[in-house]
Amino acid sequence: MLYNLKQILTLAEEGGYAVPAFNVYNVETVMGVIQAAEEARSPVIMQLYSRLVTNGNSDYVCPVVLEAAKRASVPVCMHLDHGSGEEAVTIALRNGMTGIMIDHSTLDIEENIALTKKVVDTCNLVNVQVEGELGHIGKAADGLSSAFTEVDDAKRFVEETGVSALAVQVGTAHGHYKQAPVLAIERIKEIKESCGAFLVLHGGSGVPDDQIKMAVKAGIRKMNFSTDLCCTFIESVQKQDPSKIAIDIIMKEPIEKVKEFCLSKIDVLGSRGKA
Numbered sequence: 001m002l003y004n005l006k007q008i009l010t011l012a013e014e015g016g017y018a019v020p021a022f023n024v025y026n027v028e029t030v031m032g033v034i035q036a037a038e039e040a041r042s043p044v045i046m047q048l049y050s051r052l053v054t055n056g057n058s059d060y061v062c063p064v065v066l067e068a069a070k071r072a073s074v075p076v077c078m079h080l081d082h083g084s085g086e087e088a089v090t091i092a093l094r095n096g097m098t099g100i101m102i103d104h105s106t107l108d109i110e111e112n113i114a115l116t117k118k119v120v121d122t123c124n125l126v127n128v129q130v131e132g133e134l135g136h137i138g139k140a141a142d143g144l145s146s147a148f149t150e151v152d153d154a155k156r157f158v159e160e161t162g163v164s165a166l167a168v169q170v171g172t173a174h175g176h177y178k179q180a181p182v183l184a185i186e187r188i189k190e191i192k193e194s195c196g197a198f199l200v201l202h203g204g205s206g207v208p209d210d211q212i213k214m215a216v217k218a219g220i221r222k223m224n225f226s227t228d229l230c231c232t233f234i235e236s237v238q239k240q241d242p243s244k245i246a247i248d249i250i251m252k253e254p255i256e257k258v259k260e261f262c263l264s265k266i267d268v269l270g271s272r273g274k275a
């Protein structure tokens with residue numbers, strides 16, 4: 001069943017766990033994710049990166065996600081990941097997304113608030129909630145940032161924009177880590193206590209399980225996994241015997257591997273059996 005961002009994250013808040021947010025790219029990754037969610041009875045967020053929305057892919061992938069959500073007996077939210085601006089947000093809403101992330105985290109806080117609020121106002125008209133980002137979550141390849149999201153800034157950002165969810169910089173980054181990150185658990189707790197938004201952790205791939213568990217305990221309610229899901233899928237595709245020819249046969253194992261990957265993260269986030 002299709003849930004909006006607020007509905008699905010409210011379940012997580014009440015249950016004291018985090019909803020896994022897996023990036024999907026094609027029919028096969030959608031199948032792997034939904035099979036894992038169904039098997040584990042876990043709510044799940046399937047999200048599409050902004051590029052896939054502005055380049056036309058989402059016009060094909062979103063109907064697949066919506067069909068999966070319709071058939072599923074667990075809550076599913078379809079979310080825009082790192083929305084780049086008005087174009088991505090508008091297309092995502094047309095595609096039927098039930099959650100929107102707008103990322104203006106590279107701008108100063110005043111501009112970030114103004115542009116994010118505009119998106120919140122638009123999305124409110126169609127009962128879709130927004131995830132903003134404050135404290136830029138960069139690339140792991142550029143090294144880890146210690147410019148963590150400030151508690152007072154987070155409070156102000158949430159109050160003035162009206163976002164339902166907030167991506168915070170507490171020690172993670174996107175891509176492959178050179179060394180395992182150490183998360184600012186106390187900062188997560190402080191932000192959680194001061195602001196009313198559901199907290200989101202990006203860059204989940206490669207974060208040690210014990211760190212993830214502590215982050216969830218401290219208040220993280222949505223955690224994103226893209227890099228490891230992509231690598232899992234691609235590695236499996238590369239191992240297939242091309243003489244099998246038929247793509248659906250070749251894709252069987254990659255779908256299974258994506259499912260196994262998702263199940264492992266569902267367990268770490270504590271969302272198994274919660275749907």
Ligand SMILES: [Zn+2]
Nearest residue numbers: 174202203224
């Ligand atoms: Zn991200």
